[in-house]
Amino acid sequence: MAMLEVRNISKSFGSNKVLKDISFNVEKGEVLAIIGPSGSGKSTLLRCINQLERADGGTIKVCGLDMLVKNERGKTVYAPPDKLREIRLKIGLVFQNFNLFPHMNVLRNVTEAPIRVLKQKKSSAEGYAMKLLSQMGLYDKSEAYPCELSGGQQQRVSIARALALDPEMLFFDEPTSALDPELTGEILKVIRKLADDGMTMVIVTHEMAFARDVADHVIFMENGVIADEGTPEQLFGANASERTKQFLQRY
Amino acid sequence: MTGEEIKKVVEILLQYLVPTLKVFGFTLLYSIPLGMIVALLKMSKIKPISWITNLYILVMRGTPLMLQVIVAYYAIPMLKQSEGLPSFMQNLLASVDIKSDSFMFNAVIVAFTLNYAAYFAEIFRGGIESIPKGQYEAAAALSMTKTQTFFHIILPQVIKRVVPASSNEIITLVKDTSLANVVAYAEITMKAKQQMQLHSSLVPLFIAGAFYFAMAMILTVISSIVEKKLNYYK
Ligand SMILES: Nc1ncnc2c1ncn2[C@@H]1O[C@H](COP(=O)(O)OP(=O)(O)O)[C@@H](O)[C@H]1O
Ligand SMILES: [Mg+2]
Numbered sequence: 504m505a506m507l508e509v510r511n512i513s514k515s516f517g518s519n520k521v522l523k524d525i526s527f528n529v530e531k532g533e534v535l536a537i538i539g540p541s542g543s544g545k546s547t548l549l550r551c552i553n554q555l556e557r558a559d560g561g562t563i564k565v566c567g568l569d570m571l572v573k574n575e576r577g578k579t580v581y582a583p584p585d586k587l588r589e590i591r592l593k594i595g596l597v598f599q600n601f602n603l604f605p606h607m608n609v610l611r612n613v614t615e616a617p618i619r620v621l622k623q624k625k626s627s628a629e630g631y632a633m634k635l636l637s638q639m640g641l642y643d644k645s646e647a648y649p650c651e652l653s654g655g656q657q658q659r660v661s662i663a664r665a666l667a668l669d670p671e672m673l674f675f676d677e678p679t680s681a682l683d684p685e686l687t688g689e690i691l692k693v694i695r696k697l698a699d700d701g702m703t704m705v706i707v708t709h710e711m712a713f714a715r716d717v718a719d720h721v722i723f724m725e726n727g728v729i730a731d732e733g734t735p736e737q738l739f740g741a742n743a744s745e746r747t748k749q750f751l752q753r754y
Numbered sequence: 755m756t757g758e759e760i761k762k763v764v765e766i767l768l769q770y771l772v773p774t775l776k777v778f779g780f781t782l783l784y785s786i787p788l789g790m791i792v793a794l795l796k797m798s799k800i801k802p803i804s805w806i807t808n809l810y811i812l813v814m815r816g817t818p819l820m821l822q823v824i825v826a827y828y829a830i831p832m833l834k835q836s837e838g839l840p841s842f843m844q845n846l847l848a849s850v851d852i853k854s855d856s857f858m859f860n861a862v863i864v865a866f867t868l869n870y871a872a873y874f875a876e877i878f879r880g881g882i883e884s885i886p887k888g889q890y891e892a893a894a895a896l897s898m899t900k901t902q903t904f905f906h907i908i909l910p911q912v913i914k915r916v917v918p919a920s921s922n923e924i925i926t927l928v929k930d931t932s933l934a935n936v937v938a939y940a941e942i943t944m945k946a947k948q949q950m951q952l953h954s955s956l957v958p959l960f961i962a963g964a965f966y967f968a969m970a971m972i973l974t975v976i977s978s979i980v981e982k983k984l985n986y987y988k
Binding site: 600606619665 | 886888889891892894895896897898902906907910911914986987988
């Protein structure tokens, strides 16, 4: 069963058509990398699936649950709020600039949602959070505040925070773009580990070597459409389309 | 003035510190939550609500507090005398006992609260609007509700940001309480003036001034402690 089924998604900001007829699937355990020039609609696509933006048309199915459907009259409508909530919990999102809660220490950043949203007991939420933080190599940072951490550490906290809700799928929107080059490695290592553990992921990235290495499938987006897609071998290989080759030359 | 007289004046003024502190305390108690509500109303997406709230803020900040206190105090007695009001309003007005001791106090508190709520609202609105959009999005991505997001993610950060400006406002309020004497509300400034006339001496005024100064200093110290306490994160 596909974990994510996106069909003919469209989205405009005013007269600016940002997404035009985007369709793709993500299977369980699959890692999808999305590449493409800035402004091509990659973030908007992730945000539409995460309900941070409303798509104008198309359908979206998450773990078999209808999130965005066409009703009998052909209108695109969202599922009812409680259903949307259930669906949202299935997808974790990691932002480019972390968006940690600055007034909470690392541990509370990770436990806040499990305690408030999933109504977990504080002790069990903290136990799980410490386990995740250890996996991220941050066991000794649980009491620190975000402002006391490096960008790489902050991003690892935000990954732990997303994982704390036990999502079925994890989305990354340029997780290393806000980091100093020497810090990107630690984040890529964490994501690769998640991939090895079988996590289903959608990763928007400009790290081409990483995308090639870790992704099962790659989508090249341009001007709101999927300009090219395929396995990493296809997209990064000699037989890729001229346009793809041209884009990749910059990296 | 003799030492004995000065001691007496200090005792009298200390007594009238209580009504001054009552105006101060009750105004804060009501105007801070009301200010928060007004700030949220002004940011409402429903335009008429936002406009009306903005008009209220403009009027409160654009006219003297002293005038507002006078209006609050005389409005009801004046309305009582006027004719042609709908009967439900007449009944409502009749139920207000304008001769009671509490009436004057209530009128003062209403004027101060409405005025200060407008100032606090602008401070709070600035604080709320300064929180990056990413904080709302992170909370939403974690499936937190709007209410949870506001109270646990946004508000604590807003508080840190508004403490300096709010402290200034609160210190101003200590001094503004003296405006209540315009409707003969018996507080320190009014008593100091009476004592000045009684003794033909400026000393009572200086004593009153020292009281205000001491209160302002205490509040300044408290606010810097609070600011420090909130400095555990950037
Ligand atoms: N909230 C918004 N309001 C208006 N235009 C937006 C908004 N978000 C994105 N856009 C526009 O949508 C287009 C795609 O943006 P985005 O999805 O961020 O691209 P990418 O992530 O690929 O760089 C850009 O032209 C951008 O200006
Ligand atoms: Mg982007």
